[in-house]
Amino acid sequence: QVQLVESGGGLVQSGGSLRLSCAASTGASRINAMAWHRQAPGKQRELVAKITRGGSINYADFVKGRFTISINNAKNAVYLQMNSLKSEDTAVYYCKAEMSPWGTPYWGQGTQVTVSS
Numbered sequence: 001q002v003q004l005v006e007s008g009g010g011l012v013q014s015g016g017s018l019r020l021s022c023a024a025s026t027g028a029s030r031i032n033a034m035a036w037h038r039q040a041p042g043k044q045r046e047l048v049a050k051i052t053r054g055g056s057i058n059y060a061d062f063v064k065g066r067f068t069i070s071i072n073n074a075k076n077a078v079y080l081q082m083n084s085l086k087s088e089d090t091a092v093y094y095c096k097a098e099m100s101p102w103g104t105p106y107w108g109q110g111t112q113v114t115v116s117s
Contacts, residue, residue: 001106007020033052036095048060
């Protein structure tokens with residue numbers, strides 16, 4: 001089992017930036033990919049960005065050009081640099097790890113991001 005610890009959320013004004021971090025421990029060597037998802041009140045959880053250990057990246061259309069995901073394989077950590085934040089980016093952001101061989105997901109506890117307009 002993998003434990004994921006997120007940090008970096010908070011309150012920021014519209015147009016501002018935040019950087020989220022997620023560190024994995026125990027069993028991290030079996031991680032194939034890591035991702036960030038978010039869930040706003042009353043909405044379903046949605047994918048924000050995903051990165052594999054090999055560096056392949058996918059972004060949701062609504063963050064392209066504003067958010068950047070990166071991975072540090074040596075530290076088993078994933079980061080999300082969020083720029084040009086909008087009020088609609090307000091949500092709880094969750095880190096996810098996908099484990100070999102079946103892609104079994106493990107989730108972090110979530111970190112709140114609030115963007116004031």
